[in-house]
Amino acid sequence: MSTAPPQVAAAAPSVIETPEYRDVWVYLQRDGDSLSSDSRELIAAGRRVADKLKQQVVGVLLGSGLKGIAQEAVAYGADRVLLVDDPALADYFSLRIVDTLDYLVKKRKPYSFLFLSTEQGKDLAPRLAYREKTGLATDNIQLEVDDYFSPAAKATYKNLVIQIRPDFGTRVARIYTPRNRPQMSTVRPGNFEALPRDPDRKGIVENIALPVKGKTYSAVVKEIRELPKPGVNLKDAQVVISLGMGILRDKSGRVRDPREAYRLVLKLKAAIEQKEGLKVEVGASRALIYAELKELEGLISKDNQVGQTGTTVGAQVYIALGISGALQHRVGMQRCKRIVAVNLDPNAPIFQIAHYPIVEDVYDFLPEMIARIEGSKNEA
Ligand SMILES: Cc1cc2nc3c(=O)[nH]c(=O)nc-3n(C[C@H](O)[C@H](O)[C@H](O)COP(=O)(O)OP(=O)(O)OC[C@H]3O[C@@H](n4cnc5c(N)ncnc54)[C@H](O)[C@@H]3O)c2cc1C
DSSP: OOOOOOOOOOOOEEEEEOOOOOOEEEOOOOOOEEEEEHHHHHHHHHHHHHHTTTEEEEEEESSOOTHHHHHHHHHOOOSSSEEEEEESSOOOOOHHHHHHHHHHHHHHOEEEEEESSHOOOOOHHHHHHHHTOOOOEEEEEEEEEEEEEETTTTEEEEEEEEEEOEEEESSSEOOOEEESSSSEEEEEETTOOOOOOOOTTOOOOEEOOOSSSOOOOOOOOEEEOOOOSSSOOOOOOOOEEEEEGGGOOTOOOOOOOHHHHHHHHHHHHHHHHHHHOEEEEEEEEEHHHHHOGGGGTSSSSSBBSSSTTTOOOOOOOEEEOOOOHHHHHHTTTTTTTTEEEEOOOOOOOOGOOSOOOOOOOOHHHHHHHHHHHHHEEEEE
């Protein structure tokens, strides 16, 4: 009698496709009477995914008095806009919005649904993902489309949206949410370039009546108060000069008062603004802000923070002073057109992405740079 184990044919890995789900939806936000600039970027992110999937980009626009904004979304790359324009949506109230989105998602079955990593996006996306019993990957900086073999399911999921974001250490994570649809993501503003506006672009704007009417909610909006706008506008700056922990000591290791570097940076800012007519803002690394130095109180705050948990900037010129270039900082500035990095350490990671790597003490660099710019002004 043979003792050989019975031969079992290995089951071929199956392929999972979800043709009943279609299109990449993007949740659009307004800025006054216009489409917000972040939403234009989100349409570009959706376009990137939809083109690979050979599907459409569908803008979802909710609110009151939205005339013209849907057409703007088409001009920036949406193929279709689902427009729910109703006075009941005049004030932001997340429960009503989620009810509306839930209705639309269940009825239309999108393949993927992208939100911005803004306050609204962070409020709405998790609530909706919970309702739809689907996964949500937050704070993405890039999106790709690829097949994914799941060892657990022993199956290949075709055409998954791969969601890419920095992890909590030094690496970039690729997140797979294969099992349910829509695949949902939030996207950090500042990581996609909006497509050029094409006013002649054709698209469909579908007017949809508010689906859930007259519902009483357990929460009530009593009053809406606008927060004061931050004094720093990093997003729209053409030049950002950022300070890091390197301003605390000079090349001889002597402790320096960080206000000295701050004052020099203000001088450099004024020189660039006067000479070049460019809008300059001061940024900072999170380490410098979280150090909560008494000397920098009232001068630098969270509003100045560049990076993964701060603002993403896309300036023409980014000047990093005494910043090592940790991944969490780089994801907030690596899209800048020209990066100048000043650091004593020739192996600092910031030099991997700097167009102008300068191995120098910030306390030597700043006076020299100011003198040169001011000097060139006199020559002009
Ligand atoms: C979840 C998470 C989110 C985060 N989010 C952010 C974020 O949004 N933004 C952010 O910036 N960080 C963020 N961080 C922190 C990040 O990992 C780094 O710790 C931080 O960016 C380091 O700041 P730094 O470059 O100023 O300091 P350091 O890493 O200490 O670098 C100081 C640099 O200065 C150089 N130096 C020293 N003296 C001089 C001198 N006299 N002249 C020139 N160079 C000098 C040194 O060689 C060194 O490279 C995050 C971290 C985590 C875990």
